[in-house]
Structures are given as C-alpha cells and as structure tokens.
Amino acid sequence: MKEGRGPTVPDMGESDLLPVYRRPSTLFVRGKGVTLEDEEGRRYLDFTSGIGVNALGHGSLTVRRAIQNALESGLVHTSNLFRTAPAERLAELLVAHSIPGRAFFCNSGAEAVEGALKFARRRARTIGGPEKHEIVALRGSFHGRLFGSLAITDRPALREPFEPLMPGVRFVEPEDGEGLERVVTARRTAAIVAEPVQGEGGIHPLSEGYLRHLRDVAHRAEASLVFDEIQCGLGRTGRLFAFEHAGVEPDLLVLAKPLAGGLPMGAVIVGEKVAGAIQPGDHATTFGGGPLVATVAVAVVSEVARPAFLEGVRRRGDRVREHLEGLRAASDAVRAIRGRGLIWGLELDEPVAPLVEEARRRGLLLVPAGARTLRLLPPLQIEDAELERGLAIVAESLP
Numbered sequence: 001m002k003e004g005r006g007p008t009v010p011d012m013g014e015s016d017l018l019p020v021y022r023r024p025s026t027l028f029v030r031g032k033g034v035t036l037e038d039e040e041g042r043r044y045l046d047f048t049s050g051i052g053v054n055a056l057g058h059g060s061l062t063v064r065r066a067i068q069n070a071l072e073s074g075l076v077h078t079s080n081l082f083r084t085a086p087a088e089r090l091a092e093l094l095v096a097h098s099i100p101g102r103a104f105f106c107n108s109g110a111e112a113v114e115g116a117l118k119f120a121r122r123r124a125r126t127i128g129g130p131e132k133h134e135i136v137a138l139r140g141s142f143h144g145r146l147f148g149s150l151a152i153t154d155r156p157a158l159r160e161p162f163e164p165l166m167p168g169v170r171f172v173e174p175e176d177g178e179g180l181e182r183v184v185t186a187r188r189t190a191a192i193v194a195e196p197v198q199g200e201g202g203i204h205p206l207s208e209g210y211l212r213h214l215r216d217v218a219h220r221a222e223a224s225l226v227f228d229e230i231q232c233g234l235g236r237t238g239r240l241f242a243f244e245h246a247g248v249e250p251d252l253l254v255l256a257k258p259l260a261g262g263l264p265m266g267a268v269i270v271g272e273k274v275a276g277a278i279q280p281g282d283h284a285t286t287f288g289g290g291p292l293v294a295t296v297a298v299a300v301v302s303e304v305a306r307p308a309f310l311e312g313v314r315r316r317g318d319r320v321r322e323h324l325e326g327l328r329a330a331s332d333a334v335r336a337i338r339g340r341g342l343i344w345g346l347e348l349d350e351p352v353a354p355l356v357e358e359a360r361r362r363g364l365l366l367v368p369a370g371a372r373t374l375r376l377l378p379p380l381q382i383e384d385a386e387l388e389r390g391l392a393i394v395a396e397s398l399p
C-alpha cells in the first residue's frame with residue numbers, strides 16, 4: 001500500500017496512475033524501429049507494436065515528418081465547426097482504397113465502433129422503424145470498452161462489473177452459418193458486426209466462406225455488415241484491408257490502432273447506403289479528424305497502401321508461418337498456430353503469461369491474446385534479421 005493514500009489503492013509500483021493496468025516495472029525512454037530502450041539502456045525487440053499501433057515502428061521518419069509538416073501550418077485543431085484540408089484528403093484516400101462512401105473521424109477504436117453502431121441503427125430505423133435495432137455479434141469478439149462496444153464484446157469478465165450495457169445484442173458462434181440465419185431477421189436486425197481476424201479473442205481468422213455468408217445474410221435482412229478492422233486492417237494481414245482476402249465488402253468499416261502512427265485516431269468508413277441515411281446532427285465529436293492527426297494519417301495510409309509495402313508484409317508473413325509451423329512440429333507445448341501477414345497467434349496448452357515474462361527477460365516484448373494464446377504483432381517493416389531474432393527468442397522461451 002502507498003502511504004497516505006488510504007487503504008484501498010494498491011501500490012502498482014507506478015506513481016499516481018489509476019491501477020487499471022498490470023504491467024512490468026520496466027520504464028521505457030526511447031524507441032527506434034522495432035527496438036525499445038529502457039532507462040537502464042537495455043534494448044528490447046518490440047513484437048507488440050503498441051498493440052498494433054506502431055505499424056511503421058518507433059520513431060518512424062514518415063510519422064515524424066508528417067507531424068512536423070502539420071505543425072508548420074499552425075493548425076492542430078479547429079473543431080468540426082469548420083472545414084480543414086487534411087481530414088478531407090484522408091477521407092478521399094480511405095474511401096478510394098476501401099468501399100464507396102464517406103468517412104467519419106473520431107479518437108479511438110471503441111469510439112469508432114460506437115459510431116458505426118449508431119450509423120447502422122440510423123439506417124435500420126429508416127427501413128424498419130424502432131423494432132429493427134438488434135446488433136448481432138460473434139462469440140470471441142472484442143470491440144472495445146465503452147457501453148455499446150462492450151455490449152458487443154464477448155468477454156464476460158470485462159462486462160459483468162458494469163452491466164447493464166446496451167440492450168439489443170445477440171451473439172452467434174463464428175463459422176456457424178445456420179446459427180447466424182436463425183438469429184438474423186429482416187424485422188429486428190440492424191447490423192452484424194465481425195472482426196475478419198478476431199484479435200483479442202486469440203487471433204482467429206474467419207474463413208472466406210463465412211465472411212461471404214455474413215455478407216449474404218446481412219444483405220437479405222437489409223442489415224448493415226460492419227467489419228471491425230481496428231487491429232487487422234491497414235496492411236496488417238498483407239492486404240490494405242483484411243476483407244480483401246475474401247473479396248467481401250462491408251457496409252461499415254471501422255479503423256483505428258495504426259491509423260495515425262501512434263496519435264489517437266479512429267475512423268468509420270460509411271458505405272453509401274448507410275451514409276444516405278445520415279443527417280447533420282446525427283453524430284459528432286469535438287476532436288475527430290483534426291488537422292494534426294489527419295495529416296499524419298494521410299502519410300501512414302499512403303505508405304502502407306503501396307503495393308510494394310503490402311508485398312513485403314506478405315513475404316515476411318510467409319517467413320513467420322514457416323517458423324511457427326516448425327515450432328508447432330517441434331514442441332508439444334504448441335497446440336495451434338493461426339494468422340496471416342504479420343498478425344499471428346500461438347495457442348499453448350497452458351497460460352502464456354510466464355512465456356511473455358521469459359521472453360521479456362530475453363529482450364523480446366510480446367502480448368497475449370486471451371490466456372493461452374501468444375500474439376505476434378511486429379512492425380510491418382521489420383527486417384528479416386530482427387524477425388528471425390524475435391522468433392528465436394519465442395522458441396527459446398517456450399515451456
């Protein structure tokens with residue numbers, strides 16, 4: 001316990017921060033590329049990328065230049081009462097690369113999900129009135145920690161202390177096409193929400209057939225199909241968007257984590273059908289799409305959308321797959337490997353927390369995805385030698 005703080009605040013070894021995170025005492029002071037350095041000068045390979053945020057690594061020249069350029073203009077914020085050029089340029093860029101429609105900008109993943117839910121309900125109400133409001137989500141999903149996004153997140157331990165959450169949510173098992181058809185109805189369903197690669201739930205790529213089925217069922221029910229690509233989008237899978245692998249287009253596409261190179265930003269790409277139902281005043285946020293973050297996001301998206309960049313991610317992804325298949329063959333501890341591009345999960349027969357700690361002692365930073373799955377999310381431009389070194393530490397750290 002910390003002195004003078006009353007008896008209820010546990011000492012997490014970290015000052016006056018609210019103790020909602022459990023984290024090691026290592027204090028990071030510097031970053032460059034894939035490497036983070038702590039206050040004692042120890043270096044770590046960062047295979048977390050700040051949970052998929054630092055897609056271009058730490059201290060990226062692209063990001064630093066964009067921040068400098070944005071500051072030159074003197075415009076950090078004007079509010080959404082007024083037009084600014086970077087947000088409009090970013091909207092044009094994202095729409096050109098994703099689905100025909102319009103873009104809405106906000107400040108985080110959960111906030112983008114909340115926006116998508118509102119937009120989907122807005123469209124549904126114009127079609128079917130208030131009864132058409134249900135949101136269908138998948139078992140194993142993670143969509144954020146606010147009251148709407150948490151309501152469609154299948155994590156009882158995260159939900160229960162805060163119930164009641166947003167009502168009108170139905171969960172279905174992924175890959176169960178019949179189960180989906182039983183729950184989705186034209187009368188009641190406003191939206192079906194899915195992560196094409198489930199992230200926090202353990203790195204589960206949904207099959208292309210199931211993604212197509214989601215599209216068909218949503219279409220027949222005049223419900224909006226929402227893809228949450230906050231973690232798997234923007235180059236992570238080796239395509240700009242994960243839905244491209246299946247050739248299935250959503251009605252709403254939700255983005256965040258890597259979008260603005262580490263500055264907080266979320267986006268909803270709103271397909272034409274949904275955008276047509278939205279009126280001025282339906283939604284708003286003070287900070288969303290400000291000139292600083294939007295300038296950086298234009299630079300990041302322009303970089304990761306380059307065909308050669310995405311080709312590099314796919315090539316590195318093939319190397320990772322080979323390595324992990326070797327590990328699975330060689331180790332009884334590895335139950336399954338899943339992923340594509342540079343998002344991978346290694347499922348073990350036991351909790352992965354000790355492995356994460358062992359890897360950190362050996363100079364590799366990792367983050368679990370659920371209790372038994374180790375998650376690999378290295379920066380997308382990682383060099384082969386760094387990739388090999390990190391994978392070697394994973395192998396050495398296995399139980």
Ligand SMILES: *Cc1c(COP(=O)(O)O)cnc(C)c1O
Pocket residue numbers: 108109110111113142143144145195199200228229230231232256257
């Ligand atoms: C991280 C994440 C979110 C929540 O994003 P925040 O910025 O933490 O609110 C939502 N959906 C997915 C798939 C995520 O990975």
